Amino acid sequence: xxxxxxxxxxxxxxxxxxxxxxxxxxxxxxxxxxxxxxxxxxxxxxxxxxxxxxxxxxxxxxxxxxxxxxxxxxxxxxxxxxxxxxxxxxxxxxxxxxxxxxxxxxxxxxxxxxxxxxxxxxxxxxxxxxxxxxxxxxxxxxxxxxxxxx
Numbered sequence: 001x002x003x004x005x006x007x008x009x010x011x012x013x014x015x016x017x018x019x020x021x022x023x024x025x026x027x028x029x030x031x032x033x034x035x036x037x038x039x040x041x042x043x044x045x046x047x048x049x050x051x052x053x054x055x056x057x058x059x060x061x062x063x064x065x066x067x068x069x070x071x072x073x074x075x076x077x078x079x080x081x082x083x084x085x086x087x088x089x090x091x092x093x094x095x096x097x098x099x100x101x102x103x104x105x106x107x108x109x110x111x112x113x114x115x116x117x118x119x120x121x122x123x124x125x126x127x128x129x130x131x132x133x134x135x136x137x138x139x140x141x142x143x144x145x146x147x148x149x150x
Contacts (some may be wrong), residue, residue, distance in 0.1 A: 015074060016089060025040060027075065030078065032079040033119075035113070038112040039110070042059050044057075057105070058103040064137070064140075065140055068142060072124070072144060075116065090146055092142060095141070098140040099138060103137075110130055117141075123145050125142075127142075
């Protein structure tokens, strides 16, 4: 079955994250186990706005990295056989490189271009770039592993 696009509900069915920590709103341009584009709607009422520089809110860099991770986990989950992914979690193992080039200001759409660089068993390596209105906001390289739910 070819999947071209996942909405928020379909992503929720693949990932254990729930609001307010489910950050990815949509996954599209999906190339099975290879790459995808994700949409994160950064809203003025996002949970971090009230406390993260209230007079000048920005999306924290760690949440941009979390968004990369969630998008990569959804890409991987939708490409694997259900029996392989059922009762599993994807855990971030490490961030090799993350650069935050411009602040992500609420009331925007953050577009994440992600790519699976390689996989070895249950360990995956990814890279991603984040954009707002085609302006690069951040990029990162990270790794994750698939583990059994306890």
